[in-house]
Amino acid sequence: MANTPQAKKRIRRNAARTIVNGNRVGRIRTFVKKCENALTAGDKEAAAAALAQVQPELARGVAKGVFHKNTASRKFSRLTKALSALA
Template sequence: MANTPQAKKRAKQAEKSRVRNAGQRSNLRTFIKKVLAAVRAGDKEQAQAAFKTAVPIIDSAVTKGLIHKNKAARSKSRLNARVKALVLGE
């Protein structure tokens, strides 16, 4: 357990950020899953709409320090490739 006042404060701050980050990470994953679900269902319009809403959320996760910018770029690229394959495939 933290002994110094600084360590006690950092422990409280770390717990606050852990809870906040967990919620934001869950939200991020939810929007990614919505895109993937629309692609699996074969719904082109819904997949494109879900992708358009997911991109800003992925970008905001980077600015908040939730994920690395390369992970965001990789996620957006993979989602876009699936959406495009769905649109071009039919």
């Protein structure tokens, strides 16, 4: 158990950041799923529009520290590759 005031504050701060970061990851996953569903349906226009929304969300996730840079790059690369395969 935390004894110092700083440690107690750190616990409060970590709990708050966990909620924010969880929401951020959930938002990114939602955008990725929209893109994947459009790709599965074969709707190239909708998939391209969804992919355009996914890219900045992934980049923001990297900037905020909830995703590793390579993880975001891999996800975006796979989605882009799947989109180009529809052509």
